[in-house]
Amino acid sequence: MTPATPTRTLSNPASSAPQFPAGIELVGSQMRSTNLERDVEDALHDPYVGARAVDVLERIASALADQRRTRAWSFTGPYGSGKSTLSNIIDALLGRDAKRRSEAERILEEASPALAQRLAAARDAIAPEGFLGGVATARRESVVATLSRALHTAAARRWGKRVPKAIATALEACTDPDRAGTNEILGAVTALTADGQQPLLLVIDEFGKTLEHLAGHNEFADAQHDLFLLQELAEKAAGPNGLPVYLMTLQHLSFMDYASRSSELKTREWAKIQGRFEDITFVPHHGDSLHMLRRRLDHSAVNSAGQALINASAEASADIWTQHGLGVLAELGPDHFADLYPLHPITALAAPALAAQIGQHDRSLSGFLNSGEPNTVRHSLAQHSNEKAEHASTVRLPQLYDYFLNSGRTTLLASANAGRWIEVDSRIRDANGLPDADQDVLKTIGVLNLIDSDGALSATAPMIHFALHDPTDVADSDAFTALEERLADLVRRGFVVHREFSGEYRVWQGTDVDIDGRLKDIISHFDDAAVIDRLSSLIPQAFVASRHSQITGMMRVFYTAVSGPETKTVAAPDELREPADGLVVFHLGTDADRPAVHSPLPVLVGTTANPDVVLTTATYLVALKELSNQQDIDHVARREVIERLVQAEAELLELLQDAFYPPSSQASWSLWHTGVAHGEEPAASGLTARSLSGLVSLACESVYPHTPHIRNEMLGRHVLTSQAAQARGILLTAMLSASGEENLGLPGYKAERAIYHGVLAYLGLHRENGETQAESQQESLLPYGFSPPGEGHEHAQPAWNALNEVLSGATERVSMEEVIRVLMSPPYGLKAGVVPVFLIPALIIRRHDVALFEEGTYLPRLTIDAVERLVKGPGRFSVKYTPAGDGQRGSIIKKLMVSLGVEAPRSKALRNPDLLAVASALITRVADLNKYARTTKNISADARAVRAAIAKAVDPDELVFHALPKALGLPEVPARTRASAEAANTYVERLTAAADELVAIESKLRAEVVRVLAKEFRLPAELPKLRTQLAARLRGFADAVLTRELRGFVDFVLSDSLEDEDWLEPIVVRLTNSALGDWDDHEAKVFPQKARAMAAALDRVGHLHHAGREVRSREEKLDAQLLTLTDSAGVEQRTLIYVPEQARGEADTLAADVLKRAEKALGPDGARILLAALAQRVTEAATAASERKAQG
Template structure:
């Protein structure tokens, strides 16, 4: 069984008190009526009785118990006897007598209990008034009278109260008016830029009404502190108004906190310890008055199982800046955090176990160190933690480290409780058994420079191991910062606000950025928000008292302005953050800081908490300020709502596209992949239902959201018009109409797709980068043949492409500036010319061609581009007709160089064919037809000529030629001759591919590298290979003793002496010719030679033979 079975925390101490809901007779038993509570109550009673003062404020730290005292006063004046008696049992006889002498009680008081909040104090006061009238049994008739009233203004509330209190005079003893969380009401008034007329009027009205009235407002600070950022003048006015109220200070002492702790810990067994040895030991070690010790003994006995030193230090700890007074004490008692008191109760089993200072240190270190470091206690805490780290690092025993933690806590927080780390107190506060052991451990710690002994205090303290005073350095650097904007700029605050309402309506996620500026002049230095990517507007929190915000917001619909409510706090925190950065960047200090672990920890803690506090202050100011947009003020609306208003205004023509995957500016990898697949489907399968996308992959959802639900795509269209940009949602229709107008205005000129994308991304459409490619392709396809497509080539110029391909649609996603289109509009004469070209194209392709630029140009350009490379480069298309050759060359080059179908067909081609003597379109088409015929047949004619020559050289056919080729392939030593024979064997197939292969073999060039010169060389080269071929065949046959008749060739040889005296041999294997065929030529030559002498005859014949034969050296 653990201690949690014996001890628990009283329910009333588990949360803060609410005066509007916690009043009951069960509330008062166990309430501690300590000295601070008695002083506050009796001060009010005396002031009321002696001076007639009716307006009070009770000022004390957060969680100090002010609401509890307010409820005690409520119970003392309540009309219900059981409640009043329960409250009377709490106070002592002295207070009871003063209450009886000071305040008349007979019928009970009407009790208006209001709790301030984020709404108007007028509203909360009136609702509390109605609740009070309904609660008191004698004011039901007044409730019926006033419950239907609607109160809106401060003056209405005060006037109604005055009348109501007069009417209640005979029904109640008086009116108790409590304003809990009055500070929140003041914050509301300050945020609304209001004045304190309400509380000024309350003080005046309460002073003159004949009905007894007591007003008590509960505050954490003075009136003026709530208006500190609005200037000293207003603070003075608010101070004057608070002067009408008597302020009672409420601050619970350390010993009273011990009493509260003892009252909150309940011993379930009912046993009460009256002689705890831990308490006795601590009290014995304390150097204090006996009266205090006697009072503390009873209270500390009630705090078991808290160790008495822990109970004594909880009060001072709760009053530190990082804490929340008594409320933090009770939060600690109820906490289930690591090393907490509740976890101790669940794990401790011995009745003698106590939650000591070591446990308390561990709790603070784990759960509150970040807050302590940034507080005034940060330096001392950092020093202590570094000392503990050093002790562990140097191998000291655990008990020594525990003693060090005890010394550290007493050093930090013991002074208000009159505790010092004497050896007597350390012996009473730790698990060390003897004085000798304690001395040994203390010497260990001292030798390792973890602690130091202060003789004048007779106590031990943590050794100061740091050379840097971080708080003083911060103050010094802050003083050096003269330019506030420099500190604000260094803060680099940036946050975003989502236009949630706009997102739910349109499906498009838009956001605003949040920025700080010191004044409106600084605003001009900021770049304007971009609507295409990132934030589309900016919220600017201005840190001065400029009165021009509303006017300035009218000039630019991309900014929202507000005056910061807590400008002074933001500036102070920004300076502190900047000062901390300056400290680290200081060469000397930064070097010391690097090696000083204590200062380093303190510095890091201060920096983290200063940045956090600055961020929280800025965010709070953003949420609580009154914003101006387009001249209108928004004080109660959220930032998201204002952002939505701006988005709806700026992008009022944004179409509804609800798809989170694609309707955004930055797509995920999955979304990009799906988008590519959707664009490919739009390109290939427009005639299929759902673009042929099966199942439900990501691209299917994109299709449904962007194309199907919007009616842009219809696969069932009877006229095969699958894409529609008309008769859609009005916002979508306008988007496409404006885009078409852009193209029409630039008719005949290239328009980059990035220009259309920029139009769509800008106000008032605001399309995102994800959906723009989808709508772009759909829009272009809807225009059909009215659009010509262009893409940048290697030179960076736009070149015409027949149709979008996969590369084109992929570039729609990220490279829209590399794509362009041209809108085409034809005149009547141009349409007529296009019709003739369409007929010509139909004849050329044997297909039906529609009468539009692209449909006509595509097959004609394709035909020319598909010509063999040498034909596209040839200079002699029609060698026999120089004029025609020149025209055909120009026509061919027009198609080859064309990058614009409109310019090619309508302008350039028509102009080229408009020759002298050619007056009709039909005549022009005839010239074009003849040109295409010549170009198309050029390659075949070239092959035919070479084929005829081969047949002359090799008249053999069928198996005979194949056997010859096989023989050469098997016996030739030249690899190229073998290949020549192999291709020659294919000459009987009827196809011409063997000729192209043969040409490639003899010239040693691929087909793509042919030109007219190479083909002329090929003619001669074939003769060379044929000679080698025939020589191989003849040599073999001679070896087989076959006669020349069988071989059908004879060797012709000519040997000539050159001018240098050297002999040159010319020889050739020639086919045996038929005598009958050559006899007429022979006779003619002989007739010519008869007129010459013998030498001349020989010379002529030698020249002819030399020219005919190839030189064979």
């Protein structure tokens, strides 16, 4: 690489070479970095305590004075940001070395006498002789090893080699990091602090090395390398009763950044560990950097003439500083600029900014001042100091640029801002053949481009002129004119770009796109209404009511919108599906033409006296947005447009804040509680607050006065993080499964336990049973239970009462979304994350009188699966008020439970248990009916009506108190009906009778079937006798050849494998081809005919198989005799007669007696005459049966 050469410091027409008054000295030729392990034994060497250090020491002093504050800090910042130096000062202020302490107190008194006094008093109150000081510089090692060295250092600094035995033993246990662990370290800490009597300061420098070691070796779960040791140590040192340990870790990045390449789990866990520490970020501070520069420059050896030149330069610098409005960056006066000489004022600001971009901070500044390289201040003073100087030259931006680009090039190219540095450097290198004056202009513009972040140091022509000239020469108008010509030439030649809208020059590559021309063309097609329509997406999308949110725990957010004179309505957010709690409307019109807003949410409408200013900037911004979306612009133009866009957005936001700033007389704010109607007067007008956030908080206090308070930031929002959602799910599960246990049985202190304490318990919804108001009977035996919020929880009572009113008013089904909408809308405003935790206890407490439905289906139990579905899709669920314990309803339920013989189950999860028990009994009776019982009309009108009502039932309340009374022609029983014993008895008696009749249908049908079979086969009507005698009669057909119909019937009759009740079913199927349960009324009507036909058919074929043949069975013997009668026409009639053996004797006796009587009455031939008459009667009966079958 080509060696760097000194930059020509002056482009000043008054002199060909720079001149510095002789005698200027640089204090401290080297800037040594602090090494804590080395420097805690040495003097402090007069370090500077700036604003950043004072802030940290304020926190330390507060922690000393108030033991409730955190005593663990994490210092995060890049190299050279002063972390170690400040830690060394803290060690000296708190330590036992009186000499170091006095020096540290003197240094602190110079910066803040009050803080020095407060810190000393707090320290002396708890440790008059000072703290033990344990310091260690971490290595790539375990946490145990680092802490062990720090504890050994503390003991050695206090006792030297004469360490007390108990402490030495405890420290010895920590010596070997392979064997030592958490218990050993905590034991040593306890011993050193003398069980809490001796404070201990622990400082771990370069802790990032340990974190890198742990992340790289994946030793996260290994006890000896466990980062949780640090967390446990911080927790042991927390609170008034904790160990007096003050812990500091120093690293360049946060814990999470070191774990970023590890697993997501490790990253989250390390984030939790760092959460135990108060993180303090060390960032550059203009005041501290400028003070450091002033301390490094000594003018005590400058003669009076030289001092006069310096003072003149300082006075000129102060004037120009004020003219350019640079006081917003640093309040500097002549004395400051005199101390900073020979640095140009812009160089004094730019040097710290460039050093911060590189990441070396004070070390880079010290190198720019003191190192022996070219382009440093020391080199310039050595080359150009003059005892007889006639002019006070300054070190300007071109020299600063050359120092950083040459001496710090390697570090610079590794910085976060390397891309911009490379582009600037490349552009200037391309201009290598330009004159030195042109190159100085380019370098000055480049540096200003690199350091300007808010427009204060924008590279405009006046700012470039100031930066290029010594302060005493800035007033040269000819030089300014020459600069403008030079700038115009550089623009024409493409070396710089002039941004006309801001007057800024940029050292970027040029473009052929006429950006300004295109913008004008786009703007020409816009009107105000079109700009306003698009403006809402360009302003902050929401404002948070910070104060109200902190008080209530609910993250209260107001969406934003912009309207104009032509805007008729403004779309409002949905309070149920969006996180908005209200709307802020920036109206670029007057009160007379403000738009309507249709919403149940509050609306803040603001107007301004200067809407045109906002509209003009908004139009330009919208045009830039439009241009950025065009595809035919090159990357250079696109980058220019994007930069303009960023600046325009910032300018618009600033204008909007100014125009609608609540305390300003130009702005007017009004509040509507529920939307805005045309011509409606506001609920409040002329509202004032310190900020828009404060204004939103003011609106929330007015509109949401009854918001329940919670103390958990995870849940008090509309959309939960995955961790919060998981924790809430665990809590809801515990609410259903462990409501009788303390803390719902949640162990430890995980997120779900925090939600329990911060939300459920804080709202008073779960507490000891002695305090509850809702648990009863068997539930009162449990130690804990759910209850409405009582004394001490008044903040939750209005929302709870509103919820109960909605539930009690739901005489018809009400969507759960409507219930939730009441809770989320004013004046309650529960956030969606809290609603399930607030709603589920109400559903549990009111399970006796509130029914829950999912997609129209009654839910008898509130299960965790149902709750999960409810949380995800409340619109699928509905509730209904179903009181069944009081008045007429209670009387009816009690009587029905007795008449139906049911008891309410003792399950806490069961909803509406008494009502459900009655409804279930009725529904079960109908559900168990077979087809015939469900369809027959051969029952009473009451039974038919009750059966139809129950078949349609989906809602127990609707069934018992509305559908069934209506079916019976009785009055319905709405909620809160007064008790009437007569009406209740009538309803219960008729309903019970109808239900019993329905249940008896099947048994009555079976009895009728048995009766018909007995009649047609001329057998007994008792089923067992019927079966036995029919089997005995048909036993002779067992081996006979029969038709398929007869064979099937005979086989089923003769089967003995079934019980009597089961035997009847296949007989019926064989006769009717249909099971008894599948019958309808027609089947029942024709069954007697089918039974009669079967009996006749068997009689007809009986003489072919049974004439003259004895039939035997298990129970009895039968004689089958065929009776044939031939009439006068020669027609024969046959009848098969079965004579049981046991009846033979009685029949013979009866026959002998009858014959004697016949002969006596009819003469000698009387027996034959009687036989003919009997035969005629028997055969006529058989013939009549056959005729009836034929007719049927």
